[in-house]
Amino acid sequence: MTVHPPVVGHCDELLEALGAFRASAHVTERWGERLAAVLGGGRLLAAGNGGSAAQAQHLTAELVGRYRDDRPPFSAIALHADTSSTTAIANDYGVDEVFARQVRAHGRAGDVLMLLSTSGASANLLSAADAARTAGVRVWALTGCAPNPLMAGSDESLCVEAPSTATVQEIHLVAVHMICAAFDAAVERGARGARTAKSAGRAGRAAQRKRR
Numbered sequence: 001m002t003v004h005p006p007v008v009g010h011c012d013e014l015l016e017a018l019g020a021f022r023a024s025a026h027v028t029e030r031w032g033e034r035l036a037a038v039l040g041g042g043r044l045l046a047a048g049n050g051g052s053a054a055q056a057q058h059l060t061a062e063l064v065g066r067y068r069d070d071r072p073p074f075s076a077i078a079l080h081a082d083t084s085s086t087t088a089i090a091n092d093y094g095v096d097e098v099f100a101r102q103v104r105a106h107g108r109a110g111d112v113l114m115l116l117s118t119s120g121a122s123a124n125l126l127s128a129a130d131a132a133r134t135a136g137v138r139v140w141a142l143t144g145c146a147p148n149p150l151m152a153g154s155d156e157s158l159c160v161e162a163p164s165t166a167t168v169q170e171i172h173l174v175a176v177h178m179i180c181a182a183f184d185a186a187v188e189r190g191a192r193g194a195r196t197a198k199s200a201g202r203a204g205r206a207a208q209r210k211r212r
Contacts, residue, residue, distance in 0.1 A: 014170055017162040021171050024158055028175050031140060031156075032182025036190065038112050038138075039063070044076040045107055045137070047099045047128060048116035051169045053080045055142075056116045059176045067180040071187055077106060079128075099128035109136030117141070118168045120148025120159070129153040142175055144168040 035044060044063060046056035060076035079102045080086055086098045093101060103113060113132040115125045120143035129139045129150065139154040146159035160171045 028178035036186035052116035100131035120150040
């Protein structure tokens with residue numbers, strides 16, 4: 001991997017990492033489409049530490065609010081954002097349990113847990129992944145370079161090959177937006193299909209009334 005100079009070299013590093021990550025577009029598309037199906041009645045849980053916490057919360061905000069166009073809200077919770085719960089759990093059960101205990105509280109079979117980590121080695125995220133799998137919650141991980149423990153402990157993972165934490169986090173944000181774009185497209189397809197089916201049903205009932 002190329003070693004870039006500081007400051008302006010950061011842009012070159014990002015371009016290099018983004019070019020490589022583009023090959024993973026099909027995974028982000030699949031995740032977005034899968035989320036559209038899950039969030040029809042289920043929930044997304046998300047978590048990370050530090051900058052990765054901000055990225056995870058960015059994802060949940062896009063789903064509860066909106067990404068680009070207006071649409072209904074969907075259930076998505078950033079586990080680290082509940083400061084009272086996280087601090088109480090850390091105080092009573094230890095830092096490694098801050099996300100796992102919340103997964104056991106909020107997660108239901110069929111839900112999705114998204115974990116973001118530049119190192120892929122955070123103990124509290126690994127514990128959360130274990131709790132999720134036990135509860136029947138599917139685990140997706142966005143990490144830095146492979147291989148790493150979180151990648152191994154997840155159902156699916158996207159690993160960013162980049163030399164710096166900053167660049168990994170920036171690519172994670174790109175991945176978040178790609179997932180949201182695929183999610184919105186899938187939701188809109190579903191809405192169009194429902195409208196078409198409703199129109200067809202009305203036409204069918206009208207035809208039946210005419211035959212009577």
